[in-house]
Each structure stands twice: as C-alpha cells, then as structure tokens.
Amino acid sequence: MMIGPAIELGLPLRILATDPAESAAQVGAAVELGRHDDAQAVRRLAEQTDVLTFDHEHVPAPILEGILDADLAAVRPGPGALLHAQDKLVMRERLSTGGHPCPRWWRAADVSALDAAIAAAGGRAVVKTPRGGYDGHGVRIVTAGDEAADWFADFEELLVEELVDYRRELSAQVARRPGGEAVAYPVVQSVQKDGVCYEVVAPAPDLDADAQSRIQQLALAIAEDLDVTGMLAVELFETADGSVLVNELAMRPHNTGHWSMDGAATGQFEQHLRAVADLPLGPVAPLAPVTVMVNLLGGSRADLAAGVREALAADAGAKVHVYGKSVRPGRKIGHVTLVGTGGESADELLARAHRVERLIIDSPAPEEIA
Helix, strand or coil: CCCHHHHHCCCCCEEEEEECCCCHHCCCEEEEECCCHHHHHHHHHHHHHHHHHCHHHHHHCHHHHHHHCCCCEEECCHHHHHHHCHHHHHHHHHHHHHCCCCCCEECCHHHHHHHHHHHHHCEEEEECCCEEECCCEEEEECCHHCCCCHHHCCCEEEEEEECCEEEEEEEEEEEECCCCEEECCCCCCEECCCCCEEEEEEECCCCCCCHHHHHHHHHHHHHHCCCCCCCEEEEEEEECCCEEEEEEECCCCCCHHCCCCHEEECCHHHHHHHHHHHCCCCCCCCCCCCEEEEEEEECCCHHHHHHHHHHHHHCCEEEEEECCCCCCCCEEEEEEECCCCCCCCHHHHHHHHHHHHHHHHHHCCHHHCC
C-alpha cells in the first residue's frame, strides 16, 4: 500500500519479499527476494536505496546497526527506536521510566516468579512473550504460572501485566520526520475479534476535545522520547474514569490507521513515506465527521473479486481494499472503509461496512446460486 503513494511522490521503491506471491511482490516494479532476518539480503537491499524502512518490526537490530555502521543507507525508524516495538519488556521499562502511563507490570524469569506476579496482579494476569507476538499471538490470560511455563523454553523472561478493566481500546497515530517535525491524527476507537483488529471508528466517539488533545500529546511525546521516524501507532486502554494506559507500540503504518487512506487529507502510507524521506508532512484533518473501517477476515469465499463486484453493486459508496493474499479463515485479506460525508452516524456506517464485508468474504448460499 506504499507503492501507489511512492509513485505519486516520485520516490522509487524497492521491496524485499520472501516469496514472489507476497502482496507487494505481486505489484512492485523492483523486488528483491530474501528474508528480513538474512543479513546479506537486507544489506543487498540497503546498497540500492537511500532509506530503509519497514512494514513490520521483526528485522534484527544487529543487521540494521551493520547497515548504519557501513553507511549504506539511512534506517528509519532507527534500530534504537525500533527495539521498543520489537521487545515488550524494553518498551515497558522505557515507557515507565519516562513517566508514560502503563498497566502495572512485572518481569518473570521462571514459574515461581510468574506465580508471584500473578498473585500481585490479583490472581489473574496477562502474560506476553517479549518478542514475536502479534494479532493475539504470544499473549495469554492465566491464573497460574504453569499455564505459560512452556514459553520459558524460548524466552529468558516473560512480561506479566495486570488484567486492565478497560472501557474500550483507542489508538493514537503520529508521524515524525528526522528533524522532529511531527503531526498527530485524530484518536480512533478500535474493536478486536479473536485478537485481530476488526473495526475502527475515526475519530473515537464520545471523546471530547480535551481528551483528544491529551492523548495526541502523549503519542507525540512518546515519538520524541524514542526518536521515532515515520509512523507510530500507540495502542491504548481507556479506563472507566477516562484515563488511558499504553498497551502496545507499532513503528509503521498500522491497521488502526487504514481509515486514513480514504478518510483523511493524507493517508498513513503516504505520510510514512513523507516522514522517512524527510519531506514536509501532509495535513491530517479528517474529510468527514466520521469514517469507519472494517477488516476483511478470511471466510468461505475464495474468489474475492466476485465478492467485491457483488459488494459494490450493493453499496457503491464503499471503498474496498484487498491485499492479494490467499484466503485462510480469520486471516486479514483486506479492509473496507466508509466515509460519512452524508451525515451518517458511526453505527449506520458500521452496519453498511459489515454488509459489504459479508458479501465479499462469504460464499453465496446454494439457493442464491440457483
């Protein structure tokens, strides 16, 4: 999704893909094949670029540090910043030290320490692997240490957090250039389904201007503290009293920002490219009072093109983005956005988006085919 904005900005884009069937490899003009954790593959890509950036956080820091040491390319965000999105223990330590609001948390190096942390959390806690977790993977809610004991085979320590009694989940996205210029998008509300982002409403409903500003300033402060370049998503829990706690960080365009592709003056993929290329950042104002996004999670229909035709025939106002991925149950294969230029409420737009979603991902019933 960076390819279109890169063309419009006149930025030649080279892609490192592990397989020709990957989404970006299917449509990119310049594609290198190789793994993100293969130092030689990443180095070959860096040798052909001015700036190296990412669509996930899993490139090992030593590889990126080697590229910087050899002065092959700028790395944005840098490995020092990226570490806080790669390692949840490092992230919790740094945010807590910086005074940013976090859930209560503990380190656990063995089952005994894990049991002690669970007890301190009130008998039930969230346990996370420090690295490698995403979309609900690497996260368990436990009441006893032995429920996560198997993870100690792969990790010296685990992160244990209190189980936050939250009202809803919010996400605050900002973009930052190397020199420090930064902008903040409207704070959005997100809903998860089986650990995967499913719905987004932008701006977050019932969040007054003071709360919007306070949360935006928190995200901007974190971006500055960690020296982030590019897009940063700060995922948050909002509690009953209106306060927020930082849940996760993502240093890249993020699922909770897909709404901006159609609903903001500058979409997050264009904005990320502007930031890492050190171009002036674009305006972030929403184009309508409300925009919604619904993720397309793999269902029973394999022929998505047929589903898209049916969906657009039913609702031509929907904006559909499919990713060119093979369909698996629950896999993110695209998303739908609806921009409320007609004065619709968030609930009305979500209902339309879900009708479009079902038409795209569900095979028609036999009687409908007949």
